[in-house]
Amino acid sequence: MKLGFYPGCSLQGTSREYNESVKALAAAFDIEMKTIDDWNCCGASAAHSISKELSLALPARILALAGQQGFEQVVVPCAACYNRLAVAQYELNQDRELKSSIEQAIEMPLNNQVKIINVLQFINTYIKDKIADKVKKKFEHQVACYYGCLLVRPHKILGFDRVEDPTSMDELMTIIGATPLDWGFKTECCGASLSIARTDLVGKLSGKIIKDAADRGAEAIIVACPMCHSNLDMRRPQIDEYIGKEISTPVIYVTQAIGLAVGIAPEKLGLQRHFVKVNIR
Amino acid sequence: MNHTTAKNIKETTGVDIDKCYQCGKCSAGCILADDMDFQPSIIIRMLQTDDSTNNKKVLSSESIWLCQNCENCIGRCPKEIDIPKIMDYLRTESVKKKCVSLKAKHQLSFYRSFLDSIKMSGRLSELVMMVGYKFRTFNLLQDVKLVPSMLSKGKLKLIPESVKNRKSIKSIFKKTTTSK
Numbered sequence: 001m002k003l004g005f006y007p008g009c010s011l012q013g014t015s016r017e018y019n020e021s022v023k024a025l026a027a028a029f030d031i032e033m034k035t036i037d038d039w040n041c042c043g044a045s046a047a048h049s050i051s052k053e054l055s056l057a058l059p060a061r062i063l064a065l066a067g068q069q070g071f072e073q074v075v076v077p078c079a080a081c082y083n084r085l086a087v088a089q090y091e092l093n094q095d096r097e098l099k100s101s102i103e104q105a106i107e108m109p110l111n112n113q114v115k116i117i118n119v120l121q122f123i124n125t126y127i128k129d130k131i132a133d134k135v136k137k138k139f140e141h142q143v144a145c146y147y148g149c150l151l152v153r154p155h156k157i158l159g160f161d162r163v164e165d166p167t168s169m170d171e172l173m174t175i176i177g178a179t180p181l182d183w184g185f186k187t188e189c190c191g192a193s194l195s196i197a198r199t200d201l202v203g204k205l206s207g208k209i210i211k212d213a214a215d216r217g218a219e220a221i222i223v224a225c226p227m228c229h230s231n232l233d234m235r236r237p238q239i240d241e242y243i244g245k246e247i248s249t250p251v252i253y254v255t256q257a258i259g260l261a262v263g264i265a266p267e268k269l270g271l272q273r274h275f276v277k278v279n280i281r
Numbered sequence: 282m283n284h285t286t287a288k289n290i291k292e293t294t295g296v297d298i299d300k301c302y303q304c305g306k307c308s309a310g311c312i313l314a315d316d317m318d319f320q321p322s323i324i325i326r327m328l329q330t331d332d333s334t335n336n337k338k339v340l341s342s343e344s345i346w347l348c349q350n351c352e353n354c355i356g357r358c359p360k361e362i363d364i365p366k367i368m369d370y371l372r373t374e375s376v377k378k379k380c381v382s383l384k385a386k387h388q389l390s391f392y393r394s395f396l397d398s399i400k401m402s403g404r405l406s407e408l409v410m411m412v413g414y415k416f417r418t419f420n421l422l423q424d425v426k427l428v429p430s431m432l433s434k435g436k437l438k439l440i441p442e443s444v445k446n447r448k449s450i451k452s453i454f455k456k457t458t459t460s461k
Contacts, residue, residue: 009405014436038445040403045350046395049372053457058399061453105456107449153352156361163356189312189351196414196424197387201347205312234427273434 004071004114005033006062008081008226009041014234015078015226017270021255022077022119024268028134028259029127033075036066042084045193056098057105059088064108077119077255079225080192083150083158085116090157118151119224119254120168121160127258131175136263138177141280143257144213144221145169145180148228149189163187169222169254176261181216185209190231203238206231210239214249219280221251229253233275250278284331294370300360301325307354307364317344321354321364328367340375346385390417400454403444408437 011019026033039062048055062085066074076082092099093112103110117125147166155163166187170180188209191202210232213221223229232239232251240246251274259269260281271278287298301322308320319327319342327335339345350365358364375381381389394413398406415421431437444450 009442012404012442013407013438014431016435040444040450041399041405043399044395044405046392046399048350048369049346049392050376050396051373051458052369054396054454055369057453057457061449105453107452149349149351149353153356154363154365155356187353189349189353192349192351193391194347194349194388196411197391197418198347201313201316273436275430275434 001072002070003031003033004066004069004074005035006039006066006074006076006081006085007035008076008078009044010078010080010226010230014230017273018077018226018229018253018255020268020270021253021259021264022075024264025123025127025255025259025262028262028264029130031126034069034071036062036071036074037069038065042081044080044084048084053102053105055084056088056092056102059085060092060102060110061106061108063089063112063114064103064106064110066114067111068108071114073115073117075117075119075122077122077224078227079118079148079150080227082116082118087154087157089114089116118160120151120172123172123254123258124168128172128175131172131258131262134262135176137261137281139173139257139261140177141179141219142217143173143178143180144183144216144218145173145186145254146209146213146221146223146228146232146251147187148223148225149187149192150227151224152187169224172254172258173222176258178257181213181218183212183216183218185212190228192227192231195227195231195235199235199238202231202235203242206235207239207242210236210247210249211243214247218249220257220278221249222254222257223251224254236276248276250274250276250280252278286328286331286336290328290367290370294363294366296363296366298325298328298362298367301329301362302360304359306357306359307362310353310357312351312353313344313347313349317347318342319344321348324371325362325364325367337380340371340378341380341382343382343384345371345375346382346388387418387420390414393417396454398441400450402441403447403450404442406438406441408439409441 043058191205398409
């Protein structure tokens, strides 16, 4: 099967360590993924706030390219891109008229059969069974698995994991020797695209997440979304200000945690790129 | 019931606001409810009244721009009312009718700067987006402190990434956005 890869814009910029760690992990397990040629931005939260048609056309171009290039499945590590692509695909498949108007906008036919999978589905499908045998150094730490909102909602469309208390990331952490904690903010939103215009609100929303994780003794927060990561990591000064003290709990991508456990060098996983220093290995 | 507001919303989004019986679960679970001028369930109630003053209040509220479409409300709604979809509709209407809340201007500037960058090259350049945002908001110094560490961590690309077929992106924007 031809497995496609859609990096999305964040993974080329502020979240390049996510890109690096996904690719390093795939390589360590001999999985070949090919990037969709000439991919464009999915429109993220900006497009659907301004124009419904634009918010469908941008993902539709990506889906059409994926189909044209013969991909059956596409791995989309960014939770926001995953959400936009899956939701657009669902909506266009529900409404034939809308689909044909979007096909006209992108000037490409859309067969819309390609399966969009997030990073946890990718790991579960291609890697999970082989992780235990490959673990070189157990990741023996208490972790808070943070799924955020876009990975699991809207559940009716995504149909991934449990909507209020997802467990797939916790299971992966158990396999590499970590202890996932029971905590209260698994799927609360971090403040997402308020990051630039309302950093105060991101400080508050992400602050609640960081505080709960730290209070329960998490040595790291594990994430699968570049937006969650940059809010929890890069906005730590605003978070610390909201909480009223400095919290040094690092935020690590699920691919980085597994990568460390299977013996990939920290530099190859981009751990040096975080704002909050990652001291645990 | 077949009032105008509900009819417009149903026609554009397919969502039936008359199904809402005001249980308040959406507002209870909304992470931004504390910061909103009208909480999600109140917005739905105001729309249900089909009153022009209420409609105007909703369209010029800050709430509709604070909403991040985290989808918690629909996840918990006993009637599965797609509030995020209504929020998208309200934001679009609010821009069309030029009644965006003054408090939300920066958020709208962020979205516009984001889309400008995509329109230009098909992919987001954080640098281009931030420059556009700063000029729109006169917030020239925001996040300047982050720049040196972003550069040293290799997180800031100076040259924007681009799709090969820029024309296709320009054409998509032309066909799907009536006004800027």
